[in-house]
Amino acid sequence: MPQLLPLSEDALPCAPDEDWADLAETIARYVRSRTSRMDLVEDVVQETLSRLVTQKQQQKIVSIYALGFRIAANLLVDHHRRDRRYVGEIEEDQASDAPLPDTVVAGRQELNVLAGALAAMPPLRREVIVRRRLHEQSCATIARDLQISLKAVEKHITRGLADLQRALAPIRAETDGR
Amino acid sequence: MIMGQERNPEEVARWVNRLDQPTVDTAASEAFDEWMRSDPRNRDEFADMQALWHSDALVDALREVSRDENEAESAVQGDHFLNRRMAGWMVVGMCALLALFLAGPMFFTTTYRTGAGTGQSIVLADGSHVDLSGNAELAVRMLPWKRDVTLMQGEAFFDVQHDPDRPFYVRSDTTKVRVLGTAFNVDRQAANRVIVDVYRGAVALEADKASPRVLHRGERSRVLNGGISTSPAIQLATAQARPDWTAGWCEATDVPLAVLVAKVQRHVSQPISFADQSLATLPVSGRFRIAEPDRVLVAIRDAYGLDVRQNGSAIVIAAKAQSPIAN
Incomplete structure (x- = not known):
């Protein structure tokens, strides 16, 4: 288990006792499935927790889990960028397009399953997810452009995500059991 | 253990979607922790x-799936394409027209707005990354032949995906930056004042009243009233991969106080104003922790002998009566 920074008790008289171990385990699970680089996992989890502890001392955090996931996601983006920069050092522009080879292999099977699940969805649901995740459009924009209600957009996203998760479950079980 | 109780993945998905929204209300955030x-x-x-997700x-x-739906692209990428060149081109042309017609809505402009203190990291459809400061507005339009971004307000750091066939343009007023694949920062400090820093690769810079100019890694240009001035090696710490502000810092050398205050304003919701407009041009230097506005305001107050007051819901910067600094 990652070690924690000492948290002074009197600084936070009314803060609830956070279960840092649960939090660490949850963030680690997220980071493990985001990266193929196992050496990164511990770094990202440690850094996330230490930033959470610092922030918690400075201000009231409304959702520690939500903030934790956001910090971890940002750290992963930073690491990814740094990796790309090292690769791209020699042939600047050409190299930056190519994903790292190990990411390609690991992602291929997952990609096929996801593409299959997406293809099997009703076209409107697929369209909503393409717009939300690929084109980063807001739910309000999607509702307006496709002339459906905001509720319907949310419904398509949640049902679609559930479909994708169900499709992935068999491969996930396989990797977990190694 | 999964057998014990019926699990509902849609409940989980609802949380993923809720936290993915630009604003999540306090009640929902607390409920999320409780649920977790x-x-x-x-x-x-x-x-x-x-x-x-x-x-x-x-x-x-x-x-992949959106490409399959778009016949034009698959025709362009087909392997047997060279064999029947003429027929191929006609198909491409027709499909491109059809795709334009069908995919019209996809080319609509997406606008990103951030409030004070809430910067945003955006991944664009082409894989480029944009870090947007607080109090900023950015419009993005992705077309098959070019990528168009307009910075209406604030500051943005771009890490652009290389694509030689699809130039990436960033505009802010009359300033126009053209790139192929590189990392650079655009700071719109005022309507007539835009600063461009290049962190990797090179960009071509155009402005109203100056001839276009190429900016290389480590160079900074100021576009003031339509004219371009390039600082030779401003030492923007090119070892650094990204600008200071993305980590909450601002390095200033003889910058008008108003510019620093505008950067601080990207982090606070109360409006900050000057009691006396002559203070706006006061040159300031230093390294400021803009992510902590209180510290910056105290630093300015102490270093320049100013008075920083809370006036109702606003913050007012004024000259101290006995201070010799404010001319």
Whole structure:
């Protein structure tokens, strides 16, 4: 288990006792499935927790889990960028397009399953997810452009995500059991 | 253990979607923590689904399925294409027209707005990354032949995906930056004052009243009233991969106080104003922690002998009566 920074008790008289171990385990699970680089996992989890502890001392955090996931996601983006920069050092522009080879292999099977699940969805649901995740459009924009209600957009996203998760479950079980 | 109780992945998905929204209200945030703490299965399943939603594999899969739907692209990429060149071109032309017609809505402009203190990291459809400061507004339009971005307000750091056939333009008023694949920062300090810093690669810079100019890694240009001035090696710490502000810092050398205050304003919701407009041009220097506005305001107050007051819901910067600084 990652070690924690000492948290002074009197600084936070009314803060609830956070279960840092649960939090660490949850963030680690997220980071493990985001990266193929196992050496990164511990770094990202440690850094996330230490930033959470610092922030918690400075201000009231409304959702520690939500903030934790956001910090971890940002750290992963930073690491990814740094990796790309090292690769791209020699042939600047050409190299930056190519994903790292190990990411390609690991992602291929997952990609096929996801593409299959997406293809099997009703076209409107697929369209909503393409717009939300690929084109980063807001739910309000999607509702307006496709002339459906905001509720319907949310419904398509949640049902679609559930479909994708169900499709992935068999491969996930396989990797977990190694 | 999964057999014990019927699990509903849609409940998990609802949380993923809710936290993915630009603003999440306090009640929902607290409810989320409560839900996560209540059951280890909630935590595991949320972590899995959040990872899925963020995964590159999902983005690639979405790209694949939306490409399949777009016949024009598959025709262009077909392998047998060279054999029947003429017929091929005609098909491409027709499909391109059809695709334009069908995919019209996809080319609509997406606008990103951030409030004070809430910067945003955006991944564009082409894979380029944009870090947007607080109090900023950015419009993005992705076309098959070019990528167009307009910065209406604030500051943005771009890490652009290389694509020689699809130039990436960033405009802010009359300032126009053209790139192929590189990393650079655009700071719109005022309507007539835009600063461009290049962190990797090179960009071509155009402004109203100056001839276009190429900016290389480590160079900074100021566009003031339509004219361009390039600082030779401003030492923007090119060892650094990204600008200071993305980590909450601002390095200033003889910068008008108003510019620093505008940067601080990207982090606070109360409006900050000057009691006396002559203070706006006061040159300031230093390294400021703009992510902590209080510290900056105290630093300015102490270093320049100013008075920083809370006036109702606003913050007012004024000259101290006995201070010799404010001329």
